[in-house]
Amino acid sequence: MPAAVSIEDLTFAYRGQEIPALRDIRGGVEEGSLVVILGHGGAGKSTLCACLNGIVPHFYRGAYRGRVMVKGREVARQRVAEMSRQVGLVLQDFEPQLFSTNVELELAFGPENLGLPREEIAARIERYLPFLGPADFRRREPATLSGGQKQRLAISSVLTLEPEILAMDEPTTDLDPQGREEVLQIARRLREEKRTLIVVDYDPETGAQADQVWLLREGRMAAQGPPEEILGNREILQACGVKVPPLVELFASLGWPGRPLNFEGAVRLIQEENLARRRAPLSHPPSPSGVSGPFLLQVEDLSYLYPAHGIRALRGLNLGIREGEFVALIGQNGSGKTTLAKHFNGLLKPSSGRVLLRGKATTEHQQREISRLVGYVFQNPDHQIFCNTVYEEVAFGLKMLGEPPGSVESRVSEALETVGLAGYEQKVPFALSKGERQRVAVASVLAVRPEVMVLDEPTTGLDERSQRSLMEMLRTFHRRGHTIIIITHSMDLAAEYATRAVVMKDGGILLDGATREVFAREEKLKEASLRPSALVRLSNWLGTRALTVKQMAEELGA
């Protein structure tokens, strides 16, 4: 088959940087195939994507060597707008990709530039609009959409270009599992249409569907091959900072034959080889998570209507969170998770109903009191970082709350110690990596020693290693008695770390209980566009209690 993309000894260093972001990359993508690119943060995945339509070297300049050929044309010699007719690129950061005043025009923008007739543009809008969801989004302003919906729109606004080659840079970071599945379905459909697809992802499970997996490490191509070969190889994945697929990990640690990449594969292997016997499934309804301390947060009949655009985000919601819980707030895109969380620290005031913080309504608390009780880490750390040094940044909240200078110093160093950034006091926060900035943001909230910490998608955009260490850190706070509430789309992390899972749907609560029980209800979760990870589904199928590889290996090994 002819190559749609061929990369020939590509080396690129951003201007002003000595170490190249990409080194001697060589690779070919066959027409109609799916290539998944995996690697640690800073491995050069995004740079490689940017090379495909000429953003590198036209927008990001630097030392460029080698060449990238797309359908026989050399990318670096074409203008980006010209290349966009063949290569559609979905950028990692979706906010700046949405600039139209309604969804319909956002979808129309690409085809408009292609100069297509109106009827054709209308047909394409019709074709890709359903990806946003069942509701009628046509006239909605992109700014009023939830994070996940925005990401869906960013993807479909490139799909309307119907490019022969589609490259997506981490397109599913903010999507619910159903959304991830839909992106993969689109990928399959595009392949049937003989289009070529290149996807950068953080989750190795996406790689299972690929024709080829490319592993990048520090700008070099560490490995290239079919998914079974690459994803079954634990050593090389770990060396590249990529998560080993949990099922592979499980089979390896039990000494079972085969390295299944998905749930169906694992079930087939277990049945064929008679590796384990199924037990009675967990069937009892979700029970409270076992913590019996006093209520810290009580939500009573909470409804919220965004006054500016009249969208009802919460509908008569009731919830109680006790001291010492570790709660994962999960649910489909646009189900009201962030809106609910913003009520916990009084950033939003209920339209009706009330939120009690230690028995007192948030509307009656002073904002200062709330800040002491509830720490809120925003999804994007760059929204809160503004000081010149890490020290000042972490000390800001303490100073605002009138802490004496002596204790400010000790609290700051304690917080930095906890997040693993001791010695970073005098560094400039903006010069740190995304994972480190996320830690600074957490430290600055932690320094105040709030009783509750609310984190909105704390692991989004972080690589495996940073995700793990962040979650381990949260677990440490939890053990010290802090109450933790995270909003997350990662079913893995929710299963592994949270003691309680609250599933939201359409502004209400669909399921609430101990994480294990909630994750056993696959049918119900499906209603909220959620699906547990392959490992948890295997655990459900086998009837084990395990939520992690380690627990499962112990349970099955014994």
Place this chain on the structure above:
Amino acid sequence: MNIFLYLDRGTWAHRLDPRAKILAVLLLFCLCLAFNHPLYMGAVTLLLLGIATSARALPNLWRLRFLLLLLFFFGSLMWPLFARGPTPLWTWGPLAVSRESLLYGVAMGLRLSSFVMTGLLLLSTTRNEELTHGLIGLGLPHPVAFAFSTALRLIPTLAGAGATIIQAQVSRGLDLGSGSVFRRMGKFIPQAVPLFLYAIRYTNLLAIALESRGFSPGAERTFYYELRMTRADWGVILLLSLLVAAAVSLRLGLGLGAVLPGRM
């Protein structure tokens, strides 16, 4: 939080062709400039309020009421000091206020806020894309029209980012509600740092995203929303042209509508 001015209401004003609306706005500006008597100027302001009501754009005027009132009072207080009329009321050194200059000031205050109201009317009823298309339709070069509308588009985005940044700091204990006005203003200044960085990053990525979706400023492109001048469009332009002609002949021919005839 909604920071866009456009209100998706589908009134007659929304359905007008953007070219017609831009011309109408220019004609309304002329109307604002025709008189300097507060009664006549007041009539123009009332006309604008009437249009705003039927275009269902009043919520935006209400949202920006402080700006509109500020302009009105500022104009009313400042102008009398610079204009001189025949009937002095009060003098103090070089400063003099006359009956006419006082009335003139009120008219200027009304004129300033009417200007802003006219602009708001356009932005409340016209999408950014329609505006771009309209400007191009009126013969503006593509790059200029796109630069204009992109700049307009950035304002709400940056305002939204600013609001998120403030929220993030408030949740860390930043107290914006207390202290004098100046102290409060001072607390906002540090927030400009992340906003500034955000703006640089955002505009950079915006440029990349635009080109990645095939945009190049000078090229021929389709506009999904079609421009079509209907009878209503021509009617509005004709009506406003007649109004402007009438106003000009009142002012210049009959000498009506001016407290200080020598001034605009």
